[in-house]
Amino acid sequence: MKLSRIQVVWIIVTTLIIAMIGLRITPAIQIAKQDAWLSMLVGGIVSIPLTLLVVHLSILHPNRTLIEFGQTVLGKWLGRTIVLPYLISWYILPAVLLRSFGDFIHLIILDQTPVWIIMFLLISVVTYLTYSSGITGIGRFCALVGPIIVFTLLVSFILNVRNVEWHHLFPIYTDSGWIDILKGSLPPAFWFAGPFILLVIVAFMEKPKKAISTAMLGIGITVFMVSAATLMVLLVFGPDLAAKLRFSFFVSIRTIDILDFIQNIDILIVFIWVFGVTAQLSLYFFIASYETAQWFKVKDWRKFIWFGAPAIFVMAIFIPNEATITLFSKFWTSVVFPICGIGIPFLLWTISVIKRKSVKL
Amino acid sequence: MKRTTNLCIAFLFLSVTTGCWNLEEPDQLSFVTGAGLDLTEDGKLEASYLVVLPASLGSGQISGGENKNSFQVMSATGKNVSDAMVNVQSKLSRKVFSGHRDIFLVGQRLAEHGMGKTIDPFLRIPKSEMRSMIYVVKNGKPKDVFSIVPFFDRFITTSLSDEQKAIGLKPYLAREFVVDVLSEGKQPLVPVVGLNPSGHYSYRGSGIFNKADNVKLVGFLNMKETAYARWITNDLTRVTLTSSIPKEDGSISLTLHSLDQNIHVQKIDEQLQITVQLSGKGTIIENTTNLDPTKQKDLQLIQDELNQKNQKLVHKIIKKVQEEYKMDIFGFGEQVHQQSPQQWKSLKQNWTETFSQLNVSVKVDLQCTNLGQTDSSIYP
Known part of the structure; x- marks a missing residue:
C-alpha cells in the first residue's frame, strides 16, 4: 500500500475542505464578524508549525505509523497507553461526522427519509471503499474527486459574483x-492541521522525505479555498x-x-458534499481499523472493519441531538486537539530527537 | 458467481439510493410564485399565496375562446406565519412548494404593526427562497395584488419582479431587507406598490422602517424621493431628471445612465460632517428652452442649473427624513462605521438621535455627455 505525492495532496484537500466549509465558516463569522476570512488565513498560518511537528515526527520514523513508532519511542506498554486517546477519537470522530452529515442531508433534501437510512448507505459505501482497496483506493478516490470539488467550488464563486457587495x-x-x-x-487552525491523520498517512508515502512539501501544498490549497469560501x-x-x-x-x-x-x-453542491464526506469518513475509518490492528498486533487489518463499521454506525445513531455535536466540537478544540495534536506529538518528537542524537554521539 | 452477487448488491443499492422516500412528482406540488403576509382587522396574521395552475399553462399556443385562469390566490389566517401556512395548505390538495417564489408582499397593516416576529420562518425553513423580492402593499392587502390579472405576463409576480429594473432601481431582495434589519447603521427602505382604482397596481415609492421598534413601517417616500434616496445608497441604475429653467422659460430633461455616489465622513470640531457627492452622466432628452447645448457656455449653464436644483432637492429630502422620520435609510451610519470604525463604537448606541441632527452637505455633479439629435429646442 503506497501513496504518491499527488494522492497525499488530494487526500489532505478532499478530507478537510468539505468539513471546513460546511461546519467552520459560521462559527468563525460569529466570533470575528467581517474579518472571519482573515481568521481563516491566520488559522492556516497557525496550522503550519503544528503540521510541521507532526510530519517531522513521522519522517523520523520512516514507513512506520503512530502506533508502531509510539512503542519504539516510549516502550511497549507506555507506548500503547499513550496512543489510546488517538484510537478513541478516530472512532468517535467519524461517528460524529456521519451523524452531522446525515442530519444535514435529512434537513436539506431527504426530509422524509429516516436519518439512519442515509447514514447506513454512507457507511456501506465507506466500508466498501476501505475494504476493497484500503488506503490506495482512498488515495485514488481523493485524487479523482478532489479536483472536481475544487473546480465546482471555484465555479460557484464565479457564478455568485453578481451577488457580491464589497461594503x-x-x-x-x-x-x-x-x-x-x-x-x-x-478552531480552523486545529482542523487545517488535520485530525492527526498525517501521523499515519506519511508512513504510506512513496517518498517520505518529500512529506513536508506535500503536506504544505495540500494545506495551502485547503486554506486558500476555505478563506475564499468564507470571503464569498x-x-x-x-x-x-x-x-x-x-x-x-x-x-x-x-x-x-x-x-x-x-x-x-x-444540488450540485450536495454532490461534492457527498464526495468529500465519503473521502473523509473512509480515511478516518481506514486509519481506525489499521491502527487498531497494529495495536492488537494483528496482521490482517481488514478484520477490524467488521468491528469498526457497526461501532461507528451505532454510535452515530445514539448521538441524542445537535447540542451533543456542538459540545463534542468544543471538547475537540479545547481538549482533544491540544493533547493529541500538540502535547503527545511534541513529547514523542522530543524523545525521538534526543534518542537520535545520543545514538549519533 | 462472485460477479452475480456483486451485480445483485449493486442493484439493491440502486433501488434504495434513488431517494424514493422523498418521491415528489410535480403533480403533487402546488408551485407558489408569490407569498404575502398581512394582519386581518381583528389582528390575526393572514398568509396568502399566488398558486400556479399548471393545467392552464400548457403549450404557448393561443386557442380561441379559452379563457382559463392561470393562477389562484389562496389565503388563510393563523397564530403565526407557519400556522397560517398550514391553514392555507388545508385548502390545497397539493403540497405548497416555494422554490420558485419570486415575490414576498407585506400588507400595510402588518407593516405598521411591526413585522419583527415574522422574519424568522423565511430564513429557517430549509426550502425557503433566497432570491425573492420584497414589497409593501400600500392601502391594500397582498391577496388583492395577487388577484390582479396582468397584461404582459401570466402572473402578477413576474411583472412585480421586473418592475424595479424597469424604473431603474436595483432590485431590493428580501434577504437584503434582513441584512438591513440586522445591520448596525442602516434602516430598511422597502419598495411600495399600491392598487389603482382601475384594478391594476402601480409603483408608489418606498416605505421607511424602524428596525429598533419591531421593524415597524413609519412613513413613505414618493417615487422621486425614493430615486434620490436609492442614489445615495448606490442602488440606482438609471433616472430621468427634469428641471425647469425660469430664466429661459422652459425645462430640460436629462436621462442619467452612469450614476455614481460617494459619501465622505469628516470630523470637524467634534462634530460629524457628512458630504454626499452624487454624480452622473447622461443624455438630454427634452429641451424646451432657447439654450443650445452644443455651445459650451449654454451647456455649462444647463449643467449648473441642473446641479443646483438637484442639490437643493436632495438636501430637502435628507432634511425631511432626518426631521420627520429620524430613520437612517441612507446608511450614513454604515459609512461612519466603515470610515471611522473607532468612533462608531461609541456612536452606535445613540445613532438614531445623532442621525437626526447630522450635518449633511450635498454636492451634485451632472454632465450632459450626449446632447441628443437636435441642438436648441425645435420650436423655440
Whole structure:
C-alpha cells in the first residue's frame, strides 16, 4: 500500500475542505464578524508549525505509523497507553461526522427519509471503499474527486459574483481586533492541521522525505479555498446575516440567479458534499481499523472493519441531538486537539530527537 | 458467481439510493410564485399565496375562446406565519412548494404593526427562497395584488419582479431587507406598490422602517424621493431628471445612465460632517428652452442649473427624513462605521438621535455627455 505525492495532496484537500466549509465558516463569522476570512488565513498560518511537528515526527520514523513508532519511542506498554486517546477519537470522530452529515442531508433534501437510512448507505459505501482497496483506493478516490470539488467550488464563486457587495467587508480589523481574529482562527487552525491523520498517512508515502512539501501544498490549497469560501459568504450576506445561518456557504449557493435561468443549483453542491464526506469518513475509518490492528498486533487489518463499521454506525445513531455535536466540537478544540495534536506529538518528537542524537554521539 | 452477487448488491443499492422516500412528482406540488403576509382587522396574521395552475399553462399556443385562469390566490389566517401556512395548505390538495417564489408582499397593516416576529420562518425553513423580492402593499392587502390579472405576463409576480429594473432601481431582495434589519447603521427602505382604482397596481415609492421598534413601517417616500434616496445608497441604475429653467422659460430633461455616489465622513470640531457627492452622466432628452447645448457656455449653464436644483432637492429630502422620520435609510451610519470604525463604537448606541441632527452637505455633479439629435429646442 503506497501513496504518491499527488494522492497525499488530494487526500489532505478532499478530507478537510468539505468539513471546513460546511461546519467552520459560521462559527468563525460569529466570533470575528467581517474579518472571519482573515481568521481563516491566520488559522492556516497557525496550522503550519503544528503540521510541521507532526510530519517531522513521522519522517523520523520512516514507513512506520503512530502506533508502531509510539512503542519504539516510549516502550511497549507506555507506548500503547499513550496512543489510546488517538484510537478513541478516530472512532468517535467519524461517528460524529456521519451523524452531522446525515442530519444535514435529512434537513436539506431527504426530509422524509429516516436519518439512519442515509447514514447506513454512507457507511456501506465507506466500508466498501476501505475494504476493497484500503488506503490506495482512498488515495485514488481523493485524487479523482478532489479536483472536481475544487473546480465546482471555484465555479460557484464565479457564478455568485453578481451577488457580491464589497461594503460588507468593511471596516477591516477594527470591529473585531486581533483577539477576536485569533479566537476565530484557532478552531480552523486545529482542523487545517488535520485530525492527526498525517501521523499515519506519511508512513504510506512513496517518498517520505518529500512529506513536508506535500503536506504544505495540500494545506495551502485547503486554506486558500476555505478563506475564499468564507470571503464569498461574507460578501453575499454580510457578517450579521451570515452569523445567523447555520449552513451559510450552502445557503449562499441558493442565492445564485443568472438571468433568471440558472437557479437552485445547490444540488450540485450536495454532490461534492457527498464526495468529500465519503473521502473523509473512509480515511478516518481506514486509519481506525489499521491502527487498531497494529495495536492488537494483528496482521490482517481488514478484520477490524467488521468491528469498526457497526461501532461507528451505532454510535452515530445514539448521538441524542445537535447540542451533543456542538459540545463534542468544543471538547475537540479545547481538549482533544491540544493533547493529541500538540502535547503527545511534541513529547514523542522530543524523545525521538534526543534518542537520535545520543545514538549519533 | 462472485460477479452475480456483486451485480445483485449493486442493484439493491440502486433501488434504495434513488431517494424514493422523498418521491415528489410535480403533480403533487402546488408551485407558489408569490407569498404575502398581512394582519386581518381583528389582528390575526393572514398568509396568502399566488398558486400556479399548471393545467392552464400548457403549450404557448393561443386557442380561441379559452379563457382559463392561470393562477389562484389562496389565503388563510393563523397564530403565526407557519400556522397560517398550514391553514392555507388545508385548502390545497397539493403540497405548497416555494422554490420558485419570486415575490414576498407585506400588507400595510402588518407593516405598521411591526413585522419583527415574522422574519424568522423565511430564513429557517430549509426550502425557503433566497432570491425573492420584497414589497409593501400600500392601502391594500397582498391577496388583492395577487388577484390582479396582468397584461404582459401570466402572473402578477413576474411583472412585480421586473418592475424595479424597469424604473431603474436595483432590485431590493428580501434577504437584503434582513441584512438591513440586522445591520448596525442602516434602516430598511422597502419598495411600495399600491392598487389603482382601475384594478391594476402601480409603483408608489418606498416605505421607511424602524428596525429598533419591531421593524415597524413609519412613513413613505414618493417615487422621486425614493430615486434620490436609492442614489445615495448606490442602488440606482438609471433616472430621468427634469428641471425647469425660469430664466429661459422652459425645462430640460436629462436621462442619467452612469450614476455614481460617494459619501465622505469628516470630523470637524467634534462634530460629524457628512458630504454626499452624487454624480452622473447622461443624455438630454427634452429641451424646451432657447439654450443650445452644443455651445459650451449654454451647456455649462444647463449643467449648473441642473446641479443646483438637484442639490437643493436632495438636501430637502435628507432634511425631511432626518426631521420627520429620524430613520437612517441612507446608511450614513454604515459609512461612519466603515470610515471611522473607532468612533462608531461609541456612536452606535445613540445613532438614531445623532442621525437626526447630522450635518449633511450635498454636492451634485451632472454632465450632459450626449446632447441628443437636435441642438436648441425645435420650436423655440
